[in-house]
Amino acid sequence: MNDLTRLTATELLSGYRAGNLSPVAATQAALDAIETADPEVNAFVLVDADRALAAAKESEARWRADHPLGPGDGVPTSIKDLLYARDWPTLRGSFLVDAAGPWPDDAPAVARLRATGAVLLGKTSTPEFGWKGVTDSPRHGATGNPWDPALTAGGSSGGGAAAVSLGMGPWSVGTDGGGSLRIPAAFTGTVTIKPTYGLVPLWPASPFGTLSHAGPMTRSVGDAALLLDIITGFDPRDWSALPTPAGSFLDGLDDGVRGLRVAFSPDLGYVRNDPEVTAAVRAAAEVLAAAGAHVEKVHPGFTDPEDAFLTLWYAGAAKVVGTPGPDALDRIDPGLRRAAERGAALSAADYLEATAVRMDLGLRMGIFHQTYDLLVTPTLPITAFAKGRDTPADRPAREWTGWTPYTYPFNLSQQPAASVPCGFTSAGLPVGLQIVGPRHADALVLRAARAYERATDWGATAPPRRHDG
Template sequence: MEHVLKRIEVLNPKINAFFFTDPAGARAAAAESERRWAAGRPMGPLDGLPFSAKDSSLTRGMPSPQGLTVNRDMPPGDRDAPAIARLREAGAILIGKNTQPELASLASCISGLYGIGRNPWDFSKTPGGSSGGSGAAVAADMVPLAIGGDSGGSIRIPAAHCGVVGVKASFGRIPLYPPVASSTTTGPFVRRASDIPFIMNLLTRPDASDPYALPYDGVDYTRRQPDLFKGKRIGFTDWFGYGLRTSPGVATAFRGAINRFRNLGATLISIDAPFDHDPFDRLAPMFAAGARKKALTKTGGRLDTLLPVLQAWFEEGKDVTPEEMEIGLAEQKLVIERMNRLMEEYDFLLTPTSPITAHEAELAFPPDVRLYRVSPTRGPECGRPGGPNGIEGSCRIGEHHSGWFAMVPFTFPFNYSGHPAISIPCGLADGLPVGLQVVGRKQDDFGCVSAAIALEEALDRKFVSPLLG
């Protein structure tokens, strides 16, 4: 325990991964755990394990302000989300809460309440969004386990940017509270895929508070599958037909990893892009309307307290028409159908997790798309690098949304379809981590976890941030 608390004390001023810690409570819980182990009565194999949780995760005794300045004085919570409760019941020790962007709505880790989150590999880069603080905390060895949330890539993309493992379970596999009847899941960040099974055995246990949870299947994730890939079909691609093009560095790392998998007994098949259009052209109005409604609720109507980059997006959602909503819902169904049909053809699918490596920490979105530069201490300006204050040009309200959408071509479709997906490190590009996404068949979380472990072993590499070097 002293090791992780010291790491947080020394490194958090540099990367801003935590906004709340409870050292006294952590030490007291660690002492109790030591007594249980000494008496031969541990609560389980994770008894005494330190972990952290994303800001938006409900946590008893700790606040969950979601990066909002209106929640600056929020009192501690009075209940745990199911994932937090299962870990605590097993003796794991929640030591603090991790930073996120406001309302978990940016591709970087920026908020008016916390400031700017940074990447342990390079302090000038972002850890990603929206579970950026959780990914950074695990990458910097502040904790061996962190809990995040994923609505479109918000666990997997920070995992890729920070060089750690991030799990998006099947929708409903890990109970969630408050329950969400949509694409949102909760899941763990760990250093190695081989660390996932014990965690999944706990997190997948039933909880009556989530009416959308899948029936508990009792799977033991620690069980190994011999000859997992024998006779299997594995599809792979680094282009889904829309969004940012995969950068040369990411493509090289991804293809290098694919070549390492050719002796595993499976048939590897390069697939065509599953989309011939950009789904976000039809989804964007529906997303903006939904995001505005959520923001009004969470801020008590005080949209003016949000980062201007988000104010612009929510302004766009004000006048969305019923026809645009219908178009968005039809596109959502199309995305689900495309992913279902794709995953009927293959046992597993491999893609880059993100088409690019981590971008600049101060940028809401990468510089290769329409861009806002955001700072909690001054308003953003819209445009591209080069003008006054480092940027130039102007854009109409709402153009910023393409920045977030363009980053998630490989991740967001599987939130809609509900397939399990895991990001594992597969290499480096320009000194920054590259993630490989493993997608499993519908509700086959055990197979997806087993595949991630086997592929990690095939890579036979250990990616360690410079902070651990």
């Protein structure tokens, strides 16, 4: 990799504007990084170098004429292979999807990236239909961690996180139904925000329903805010899409946290962390306090909603798998097949009871945020474990939710939740800090994430350079 691959999108855009950086050079650098590093980590399932370079040349001409299409013109960007992108197959890691075209449509976020002039590099890996918290699939294999390819990058947006971490473009767009943006961000030392539900429109609708969000994956909070600006906004194809925001998420981003009331919960009252994770997140809370926030150790007061989440998740798995033929059953991820079988056995009463738990959680968090502006927790209780496993060997669990207790509650409640890197373990693996806000307080969450980022330098640490062969 060269220095261009370590620049943020914000830095690239500044260089384009000044005329001393080129979208073509930045795109070629990203493609070179893919060619060099991707054989080890398997982050991409499709790379379209010719179209990317053609788009970069068009962007360069626009910048020279001082007429960029929008605030993302010329930024190399990748798309998770759950989201439609015109002329590229969306295979979702599954042999159940027919690769034959045509593929005429863009998902709303992809259409907005195209409209702003972003350079689309290709599609990134996902587990089958995004169903679990690690990234491996029958169709495309497993995605490794940039810090150690023998370990998982997390999931289900693991390909995007690995790509961003290794300089294969500074932007990626992923999805999050139970932590799928935040889990890989924590494992790879990158930045993300799962926005308030409906802020980034989704079409086609996710089989996992209103648990699923789309959001940005980046290496800096400023980049996450800028990318969120681009991909948000009302779309009539999403029945639950929110109105287009009136302002920019960059407005007030550097206003800091002085005076904010921040609840620090190191374990939500029921989670067991790796001690090094607890130490890193405790230190991060102290950084926020030193920056002027009123930080109080307190738990939000709910019990683990895993059973309710899994009821809704299993129902989604049953929906996405449907009734494939006997030959197809053998080609499905065995864990997804088991989840679908459990979902098919659920009753309407089971689903409604889980929904009632969800509503109660939303009520509790709404009241909690009347006292506290933000909640900070670990993003995960552990660091990355062996690639190819759904759960870590030393944490027996029935599902991936057994080791992601901090993420899925806030899909149930639909709140904005960011993850930023907050340190490394003695083994050199990243730790993530989760910052949660009340619904519609995405700008406040980003502001706190930015304040923490400015006070530390964890995000500037790059993984070892990967090499082909």
